[in-house]
Amino acid sequence: MQEKIKSVYRWFGLGIGIIALAYFLNSALKQISIFPALHWGLGTCASIVATTVLSGLVMLIGGYSWILLLRATGETLTIPKGLVIFTLAQFAKYIPGNVAHHAGRIALASSRGLTVSKVVFSMVIEASWLVVAASVLATAWLFLVGDGLFEYAKELPTLFQLAAGIAAACLFPLLAGWILFYWHPGPLQRILGNRAVKTPSLPILLTCLFIYMLCFLLMGAAADILAQYLFGASGSHILLLTGAFAIAWVAGFLAPGAPAGIGVREAILLKILTPIYGPGIAAGLAISLRAITTLTDGLAFAAALFAKGKMDSGPP
Numbered sequence: 001m002q003e004k005i006k007s008v009y010r011w012f013g014l015g016i017g018i019i020a021l022a023y024f025l026n027s028a029l030k031q032i033s034i035f036p037a038l039h040w041g042l043g044t045c046a047s048i049v050a051t052t053v054l055s056g057l058v059m060l061i062g063g064y065s066w067i068l069l070l071r072a073t074g075e076t077l078t079i080p081k082g083l084v085i086f087t088l089a090q091f092a093k094y095i096p097g098n099v100a101h102h103a104g105r106i107a108l109a110s111s112r113g114l115t116v117s118k119v120v121f122s123m124v125i126e127a128s129w130l131v132v133a134a135s136v137l138a139t140a141w142l143f144l145v146g147d148g149l150f151e152y153a154k155e156l157p158t159l160f161q162l163a164a165g166i167a168a169a170c171l172f173p174l175l176a177g178w179i180l181f182y183w184h185p186g187p188l189q190r191i192l193g194n195r196a197v198k199t200p201s202l203p204i205l206l207t208c209l210f211i212y213m214l215c216f217l218l219m220g221a222a223a224d225i226l227a228q229y230l231f232g233a234s235g236s237h238i239l240l241l242t243g244a245f246a247i248a249w250v251a252g253f254l255a256p257g258a259p260a261g262i263g264v265r266e267a268i269l270l271k272i273l274t275p276i277y278g279p280g281i282a283a284g285l286a287i288s289l290r291a292i293t294t295l296t297d298g299l300a301f302a303a304a305l306f307a308k309g310k311m312d313s314g315p316p
Contacts, residue, residue: 047229048292051222055296058215063087065211069122072200075114084311085109087304091297125200126208131253133212134246141243216246219289226288231281244272245289266290 063086070077089105102123109119200208220242227233227241252265266286273282 043229047225051225051292052296052299054218054222054225055293056300058218059087059090059296059300061211062215065208066122066126068204069125069200069208070114070118072198072204073118073122074198075118075122077114080307081112081311084304084308085112087300088308091301093297125205127253129205129208130212131250133209134216134250136209137213137216138243138246138250141239141246216249217242219245219249222292223285223289226292227277227281227285230288231277231284233277233281237276240276241273244269247272 060083063083064079066086067077067079067082070082085105085108089101089108092100092104105123106116106119110116217238220238220240223241223245224236224238228236248265248268251268269286269289270279270282273285276282277285
């Protein structure tokens, strides 16, 4: 019965991703004639390199944050080993189902002698904190630029509606934690067993929250670089792009089964950015961001695979 439920979940999520991707591609193809012309030169190449570096930095500091959380649960883990595990597993997010990278990290960590219960616990905190960080940034962005945004985008929900939705996203991890630890702790106890798992201290939790917020700000900066130097957009809109990327990321992350949020994230970015940049730049920006992050994931996976080989061939 559980396998049937999982199968339905995967197909349902994949369907959502396909529908969102179809919407995005259809919208992009309609606007392909007004895509901004790309003038390849030193500045264009430099912008691609810079955004790739920023995307890679996001992965590294995200992995470091997970290491901090895992250490705070009482596990011992070196930074190189933790980054290899984190980076290798991340590439599996492109497998339909949107859960393979989580399962892969658990399997890799277990093969390296780490305690599964502590790994799972740290990943639950990580996922919850990422949603909170994205929601906080999106809320701040809405209140800072809300009135100006709605002058351009009359069809968007009201500021109150968007803020209420983001507040619900912030409360969701807290509600899930209460259910797992207090109201119905049975499933979690089966995973953790009787082994003690320390809860990370408040300073560690706040540090990780700020790290995740920095990750979204870096992605906003990367998008801003692409908009200005790849597509010739006028002016800098880092706050706008940070908030838009945060909203799109949460939607893609929570979409059941959509591999790496493909389609869902792009559709939302297109909807939010079109009133500000126009359909051509908005579509081009969504496509280029996906291309850059996929390229970064591939390069990081290759580097982690090489590092893993060195570790395995070295002394124990």
